[in-house]
Amino acid sequence: MKLFKFLIVGFIFGIVLTKAEAVSWYRIYEMFQFQSFHMYGIIMVAIATGVLGIQIIKRKNIKDVGGNPIFIEDKEKGNARYLIGGTLFGLGWAMVGSCPGPIFILLGSGFLSVGLILFGAVFGTFLYGVLKDKLPH
Numbered sequence: 001m002k003l004f005k006f007l008i009v010g011f012i013f014g015i016v017l018t019k020a021e022a023v024s025w026y027r028i029y030e031m032f033q034f035q036s037f038h039m040y041g042i043i044m045v046a047i048a049t050g051v052l053g054i055q056i057i058k059r060k061n062i063k064d065v066g067g068n069p070i071f072i073e074d075k076e077k078g079n080a081r082y083l084i085g086g087t088l089f090g091l092g093w094a095m096v097g098s099c100p101g102p103i104f105i106l107l108g109s110g111f112l113s114v115g116l117i118l119f120g121a122v123f124g125t126f127l128y129g130v131l132k133d134k135l136p137h
Contacts, residue, residue: 014105023105025097032094081136096120
């Protein structure tokens with residue numbers, strides 16, 4: 001029952017992203033072709049919400065659901081790692097037309113071919129875990 005509220009929030013999040021057309025391949029295509037502001041607006045709202053949320057957590061010493069203090073570590077220095085990782089993420093996003101969150105929304109909407117994209121995402125994560133120690137960080 002404790003996890004039920006998270007399931008409900010996930011359903012609501014999926015409905016909102018679907019209604020906002022954030023899971024639409026055509027909207028993502030328009031974004032990467034610089035033909036529409038739609039997805040950039042959604043991304044900017046997400047960034048602003050994240051920044052605001054983290055600042056509230058840090059300044060108000062908010063605790064998690066278990067009553068433990070939330071500690072957010074500072075990012076490590078190194079621009080190259082973020083540029084390379086972001087570029088790879090963006091290329092994957094552009095090639096398949098979906099970022100990780102909408103993959104599950106599209107699966108839930110009945111687009112079963114997206115299962116192949118989910119497999120690729122999970123396999124890529126696994127591959128990174130295997131190669132992590134050999135990669136420059």
